[in-house]
Amino acid sequence: MALRDIHGAEIDTLLARYAQRRSAVLPLLYIAQDTYGHLTDDAVREVAEIIGMPATDVFEVVGFYSLYYTKPMGKWVLQVCDDVPCCFCGAEELITALEQALGLRAHGETTRDGMFTLERVKCVAACNKAPVLQANLDYIYNLTADKADELLNELRRRADSGEQLSVSGRAATV
Ligand code: FES
Incomplete structure (x- = not known):
């Protein structure tokens, strides 16, 4: 249709x-x-x-634009800023922790269960709260590697709760 x-x-x-x-x-x-x-x-x-x-x-x-996708994505698209300010504050360590936890590379790969896609992006305009990860439309600030597992668990819980998730800016409220 x-x-x-x-x-x-x-x-x-x-x-x-x-x-x-x-x-x-x-x-x-x-x-x-x-x-x-x-x-x-x-x-x-x-x-x-x-x-x-x-x-x-x-x-x-x-x-x-980094919010348009030309291939199937996970329920959660995790975009980690790897620009200079975020890297100074631990973005590379965060990416490594996420790659290890999810068993994939941050090149737009998706977990087998279709839950997470992980990729690198350039500055998402929140440098004063680096390192920054964008999960669909949610910004997660000051996200260091030691908080990666906690974040993934929380996102899984939200997906399993039936919350309507959208990888589209159409659902943006601001
Ligand atoms: S450098 Fe990461 S948000 Fe700007």
Whole structure:
């Protein structure tokens, strides 16, 4: 089923918010990501068609932002900032602890149970609370390696509790 068939009213509301349809590209990509789980080539082309943008331009947008995913991701996407201030405060040690706890590498790999995807990202604009990890839309501040296991347990508990998790910025409230 196409995005318009599923989310027609939401898409119309979004488009009406902007003077130019192309300005709705980011929220429309989030809708597509929520609907299909990740942004397939067809999903990106579908968004391009809705807003009348060349598909190539929409693919470039997807490639630029770290919250758009072109492959299946875990329920929790763990993005550890490995920029300089975070590294000064222990980001590399944190990444190593997470890799060991999850049995994977921080190159966008996903645990076999589909719970966690781990990747490195550049500055997420919270340098004063380094090291920083972003779990879906939640920021976890001052996260040192010794707190990694506790965090993973908490995230597992939240997922198991039935909390609705979203890897899409569509669920952002600010
Ligand atoms: S350097 Fe890590 S949040 Fe800015």
